Amino acid sequence: MLTHPPLKVLIVDDEPLARLRLRGLVEANEEPRAEVVAEAGSGDQALVWLRDHACDLILLDVQMPGLDGLGLAEALRGRPFAPAIVFVTAHAQHALQAFELEALDYLTKPVRRERLQGSLARAAQRLGERAAAQARDDQERPSGADTPVINITERGRLLRVPLSEVLYFKAELKYLTLRTATQSHVMDGSLSDLEQRLGDRFLRVHRNALVAKSAVRELERHVPTEGPADADGDTAGELGWAVRIAHVNEWLAVSRRQVAAVREALAGQR
Known part of the structure; x- marks a missing residue:
């Protein structure tokens, strides 16, 4: 049976207790498997971490001091191989703007286990589709194709x-x-x-x-x-x-x- 590596998740929230609860929910999820590779208390901290590291998914609060979640999503928009973003917030009024920023999902606090599992499944599906598309491109590229x-x-x-x-x-x-x-x-x-x-x-x-x-x-x-x-x-x-x-x-x-x-x-x- 083919097994896939766990999703690499970055949690961004200015509330330590909220990050702790999300970490527990992520790491308790059985399918797809996921691991929290880092946490950040603000959008600015997350940007610094993302300069030197990569992840598959960001669980992102909206309202934070400094660079907020919407600002971070905008900063990452259009990057090649940018991580998927799932907003996690107590304020549902930002949902439309979040999806305009191509968010994968929008969860309201307190996050239910079943809703988070659905978001993780969508992130894993998107990652698989991206890998399959890249593999097809590699196979279809003719020898002597244009220099990258x-x-x-x-x-x-x-x-x-x-x-x-x-x-x-x-x-x-x-x-x-x-x-x-x-x-x-x-x-x-x-x-x-x-x-x-x-x-x-x-x-x-x-x-x-x-x-x-x-x-x-x-x-x-x-x-x-x-x-x-x-x-x-x-x-x-x-x-x-x-x-x-x-x-x-x-x-x-x-x-x-x-x-x-x-x-x-x-x-x-x-």
Whole structure:
């Protein structure tokens, strides 16, 4: 019997007790299986998490301080491989606006187990349909088809950058930098989305960098700049690792957990 991995769920609600109850309902659901991979107390916190991570479904409160649920949904709208969104709120008056933002479902608090199960089932179905469509596209693409490209909107114009020219993607504050041998471009999106889309051709070397394997020329010990320990567990002042990128001779930091994968990538190019 074919088994599917559990749905990865992000819960976004400014009330800790509401998050706790939702977590219990999600993880008690038998079919489809689902796991809570993270929680956030605001839309802003969720956006920060989504820059470096991916999930299948967001259970999203509407009214929160700062960036509210509707604002977060709008910010994610149109992203490739964006997670499905199910609004969970005590205020039913936002339902129409929620569905205009292409929400998968709209649940009112207190959430009933049966209603949540239905939402999880729809999310699993959508994920399966997306995977099947991608598989069909891969099978139907003829050999010698056009080179894959990355589309970028920059200063009012659409640029098509061949994927074969991309050396790396790097996450900055609220955007990504795409680097080729001759230019740097600023683009929207998240590294997690790109990592899923691009497959084995690219390698995540650090939480803020996705590098073309063919562009990695050297792995070397480097003394990092001063600063606090980062989310990858690398300690400030500690001798770390970095990779040299072909054509531009730039060095990008490598987290300790990714050193082995970078070594494998280098070995595979010999």
